[in-house]
Amino acid sequence: MAIKLRQGTISDAPVIARFIIEAMSEECCAHFYGPNYNINDFHAFMTSLAGQELTQYCYKNTIVAQSDNDIAGIAVSYNGADLHTLRKAFIEGLYDTFHRDFRGRINDETQAGELYLDSLAVDPKFRRNGIGTLLLEATIQKAEIMKIPYVGLLVDDDNPSALHLYQQIGFQFINKTMWGGHYM
Numbered sequence: 001m002a003i004k005l006r007q008g009t010i011s012d013a014p015v016i017a018r019f020i021i022e023a024m025s026e027e028c029c030a031h032f033y034g035p036n037y038n039i040n041d042f043h044a045f046m047t048s049l050a051g052q053e054l055t056q057y058c059y060k061n062t063i064v065a066q067s068d069n070d071i072a073g074i075a076v077s078y079n080g081a082d083l084h085t086l087r088k089a090f091i092e093g094l095y096d097t098f099h100r101d102f103r104g105r106i107n108d109e110t111q112a113g114e115l116y117l118d119s120l121a122v123d124p125k126f127r128r129n130g131i132g133t134l135l136l137e138a139t140i141q142k143a144e145i146m147k148i149p150y151v152g153l154l155v156d157d158d159n160p161s162a163l164h165l166y167q168q169i170g171f172q173f174i175n176k177t178m179w180g181g182h183y184m
Contacts, residue, residue, distance in 0.1 A: 001067055003131055005138050008062030010051050012071065016062050017046035019074040019121040025156065033098045045097050049089055056086040056118055063138050065122070065131050073122035075135035079148060080110035109154050115143035117153040120162075136169050 008016055021029055026039055033042045049057045056078055065073040078086055087106070094100045110116035117139050122131045143151045155162050 008059035013051035016050040020119045023119040023121040055089040072126035076119040080114040080116045081112035114150040114152040115148040
């Protein structure tokens, strides 16, 4: 199977959103959209964010792994120094779309001096083919090109497979935090 890595495009926004939701987990997403909406509403919201330029989930922040005509996986990353600027659309959008106020209520998951790997997901039918590793390596290379010394990420306590992959690549545990109602 030939995998090609490429920069995300605006036309990828719906698929990027689907993968971000998978990386976050449906339960985590529900924490943000609340009891009066559903995952389809959240997907529409995330698609909108992925199609905008000044958001953490922007297609321009996305590396896409493609196999023929299928998107096999994605890695969304950005400069940690830009977190508050990029997160603004997410926070405001949650309020405007879902009437949920998270201003000042979400822990910072990154900081200046690191490229933050926000979301990494591989389609289940493409797993166990090294695509996650390719995306991680491409993200590390992106940090080197941007001259950012570290790559940081969060991993859900309920995802030991992801933790194992990250440790194999050389990531190290720094600290525990809570994000989206989950311990990471």
